[in-house]
Amino acid sequence: MHDIRTIRDNPAAFDAALSRRGIDAMSSDILALDEQRRLAISLAEAAQAHINGLSKKIGAAKANSDNELFESLRNGVAKRKKEIAEQHQLAKQLDSDLSDLLMGIPNLPADDVPEGEDEDDNVEIHRYGNVPNFSFDPLEHYDIPAIRPGMDFETAAKLSGSRFVLLSGAVARLHRALAQFMLDLHVEEHGLTETITPVLVREEMMYGTGQLPKFGEDSYQTTNGWWLIPTAEVTLTNIVNGLTIEESYLPRRYVAHTQCFRSEAGSAGRDTSGMLRQHQFEKVEMVSITAPEHSDAEHQRMTKCAEAVLEKLEIPYRTVVLCTGDLGAGMRKTHDIEVWLPGQNTYREIASVSVAGDYQARRMNARYKPAEGGKPQFVHTLNGSGLAVGRTLIAVVENGQQEDGSVDLPAALHPYLRGKTRITAEGALV
RNA sequence: GGAGACGUGGCCGAGUGGUCGAAGGCGCUCCCCUGCUAAGGGAGUAGGCGGGAAACUGUCUCGAGGGUUCGAAUCCCUUCGUCUCCGCCA
Numbered sequence: 460m461h462d463i464r465t466i467r468d469n470p471a472a473f474d475a476a477l478s479r480r481g482i483d484a485m486s487s488d489i490l491a492l493d494e495q496r497r498l499a500i501s502l503a504e505a506a507q508a509h510i511n512g513l514s515k516k517i518g519a520a521k522a523n524s525d526n527e528l529f530e531s532l533r534n535g536v537a538k539r540k541k542e543i544a545e546q547h548q549l550a551k552q553l554d555s556d557l558s559d560l561l562m563g564i565p566n567l568p569a570d571d572v573p574e575g576e577d578e579d580d581n582v583e584i585h586r587y588g589n590v591p592n593f594s595f596d597p598l599e600h601y602d603i604p605a606i607r608p609g610m611d612f613e614t615a616a617k618l619s620g621s622r623f624v625l626l627s628g629a630v631a632r633l634h635r636a637l638a639q640f641m642l643d644l645h646v647e648e649h650g651l652t653e654t655i656t657p658v659l660v661r662e663e664m665m666y667g668t669g670q671l672p673k674f675g676e677d678s679y680q681t682t683n684g685w686w687l688i689p690t691a692e693v694t695l696t697n698i699v700n701g702l703t704i705e706e707s708y709l710p711r712r713y714v715a716h717t718q719c720f721r722s723e724a725g726s727a728g729r730d731t732s733g734m735l736r737q738h739q740f741e742k743v744e745m746v747s748i749t750a751p752e753h754s755d756a757e758h759q760r761m762t763k764c765a766e767a768v769l770e771k772l773e774i775p776y777r778t779v780v781l782c783t784g785d786l787g788a789g790m791r792k793t794h795d796i797e798v799w800l801p802g803q804n805t806y807r808e809i810a811s812v813s814v815a816g817d818y819q820a821r822r823m824n825a826r827y828k829p830a831e832g833g834k835p836q837f838v839h840t841l842n843g844s845g846l847a848v849g850r851t852l853i854a855v856v857e858n859g860q861q862e863d864g865s866v867d868l869p870a871a872l873h874p875y876l877r878g879k880t881r882i883t884a885e886g887a888l889v
Numbered sequence: 890g891g892a893g894a895c896g897u898g899g900c901c902g903a904g905u906g907g908u909c910g911a912a913g914g915c916g917c918u919c920c921c922c923u924g925c926u927a928a929g930g931g932a933g934u935a936g937g938c939g940g941g942a943a944a945c946u947g948u949c950u951c952g953a954g955g956g957u958u959c960g961a962a963u964c965c966c967u968u969c970g971u972c973u974c975c976g977c978c979a
Binding site: 496497500501503504505507508510511513514515516517518519521522529532533534535536537540550554661703824826834835 | 907908935936937938939940947948949958959960969
């Protein structure tokens with residue numbers, strides 16, 4: 460959602476920013492609609508003011524028992540009623556037209572987002588660890604002997620269909636350990652507030668964070684109208700929906716471990732093997748609510764929080780800035796963290812850390828009262844994975860695999876496995 | 890799931906069709922007075938949208954959305970939420 464006044468003040472800058480996303484100039488259409496709207500509002504309000512004035516006189520006439528005056532005024536007002544209603548209707552329609560138009564326009568990319576068409580134009584900004592040399596051909600996660608017994612796609616398909624998985628034994632345990640490890644890290648070392656949220660939400664919340672109106676087919680809806688969250692970004696960010704909070708209360712930093720649900724419509728045929736892309740998966744999600752002047756620094760901070768998970772797990776990764784062509788609609792800037800997967804011999808996305816600026820806050824009407832006084836302002840919102848649990852599991856086992864089919868687990872996880880350190884080629888946690 | 894009650898400004902709380910954006914209290918801000926770890930007096934204290942250089946001004950908002958009416962916080966409908974009792978249940 461964009462600020463009409465910003466567009467009014469500098470339409471050229473707005474169009475220029477849109478063009479970076481490959482969108483044609485819209486400001487002249489927007490401003491024309493805005494002008495009609497404001498004219499309609501003025502007319503409707505002037506008419507209403509007139510009526511309100513008469514109504515007071517009618518009230519006074521009634522109080523003075525002046526029936527003649529009362530009746531004549533009353534009739535006069537009644538005549539104009541229809542006309543007033545039409546003016547109101549027009550003003551309202553134009554106002555909602557404008558709002559719909561603005562709602563459908565994606566966020567403007569930050570100035571330092573690189574130009575580009577697609578993911579090939581993303582720019583690497585950070586790299587950690589060395590791509591390991593294996594003395595054997597490393598396997599994909601689902602082929603590793605240690606993992607195979609605990610990762611059952613056939614049974615999951617029987618239960619639910621494709622793109623589901625049944626984890627058991629050592630793999631299930633490892634999955635749980637990873638989630639616990641991530642939460643503890645973010646809570647104890649990064650100072651985030653641990654949160655458990657609903658995973659079913661009302662429709663308005665999906666508008667607040669931008670999944671709706673455009674991307675409804677990516678998510679699931681229940682028969683009574685709830686939506687299953689595709690990410691805890693939805694619940695965590697909407698905590699401040701409709702609120703005006705004191706600046707002293709900022710920043711708010713949340714972390715939650717939830718199930719996430721995605722229809723994966725449009726990704727048919729992509730990543731169909733293994734548990735890289737599922738309809739249901741677990742993610743540890745971070746969300747920050749900040750004052751505008753702190754959101755860039757918060758973006759850096761949050762990125763480091765996500766990177767720290769992989770560094771503690773001693774897994775190589777690189778961080779890229781998404782280019783204009785790859786940037787999500789609601790975001791000003793996004794860092795993707797891509798983890799090294801030896802089985803695929805490539806880096807794959809494992810986390811996405813984004814700053815939305817005031818884009819979501821406008822939709823949610825989430826504001827703060829500046830400490831130095833003055834009018835409430837929209838907050839800035841940020842969200843990031845910290846991390847996707849299933850994908851992290853893939854990274855851990857692919858990077859830890861041994862020639863004999865066993866998997867060595869990173870030291871950071873040992874406490875979460877009660878001192879166990881590896882999964883044998885037979886699938887036993889020892 | 891059944892029955893009922895309720896939803897007012899930062900908080901508490903009046904207000905059941907007419908000058909109510911809304912008494913009163915608390916809190917907070919500023920000013921005055923006061924010389925003792927306090928009290929008293931005065932003023933101010935929501936937001937959205939529109940007009941205006943500004944002062945200021947119009948309009949809308951009493952959970953939300955509709956409706957009745959010349960006029961609604963007050964009446965009607967829908968919806969969301971809270972509470973109580975019953976039922977059910979992890």
